[in-house]
Amino acid sequence: MNDKRRNVRPAARAVSVRRAAAAVTAFALALASWQARADWVRVSSSQQSVFYIDSKKSPRVGDNVMIWVLRNHKAMQASQSLMVRSSKDQIEVDCAGRRIRRIFSSDHGRPMGEGPMLHSEHGPMSWNGVPPNSTVSRIVDVACANT
Numbered sequence: 001m002n003d004k005r006r007n008v009r010p011a012a013r014a015v016s017v018r019r020a021a022a023a024v025t026a027f028a029l030a031l032a033s034w035q036a037r038a039d040w041v042r043v044s045s046s047q048q049s050v051f052y053i054d055s056k057k058s059p060r061v062g063d064n065v066m067i068w069v070l071r072n073h074k075a076m077q078a079s080q081s082l083m084v085r086s087s088k089d090q091i092e093v094d095c096a097g098r099r100i101r102r103i104f105s106s107d108h109g110r111p112m113g114e115g116p117m118l119h120s121e122h123g124p125m126s127w128n129g130v131p132p133n134s135t136v137s138r139i140v141d142v143a144c145a146n147t
Contacts, residue, residue: 039054041054043139044135047074049072054067065093066091069089070086071089090102101125102125106120
């Protein structure tokens with residue numbers, strides 16, 4: 001009987017490992033497809049870029065909300081010794097404190113966050129105050145409205 005138990009356990013472990021790997025793969029694919037299907041809403045523009053926010057916001061946790069921001073550059077921009085056309089940032093917004101911090105950032109060679117990721121940075125970074133009457137202020141206003 002002990003021999004049978006020993007033979008079953010490795011098989012059960014292999015099934016568990018395969019299930020865990022499948023779950024991780026499914027999560028990664030879901031995240032990738034979510035980012036690809038983001039509903040970008042134009043928020044602001046500057047001489048160099050147009051700024052969009054994903055209309056699908058995460059629920060608030062206290063005074064904070066997580067958002068995705070897309071910077072679509074009007075022309076190629078130099079970033080980290082690369083030429084990029086767009087950048088996507090995951091940002092945590094403190095609505096009550098009017099401050100933000102970047103959680104994740106990626107640069108892309110094609111418009112609207114398309115194409116392969118050329119560079120990325122993972123955070124969280126430090127908190128930064130939001131200057132009044134700025135593009136960031138407009139993004140915070142939109143992110144914190146109706147959440």
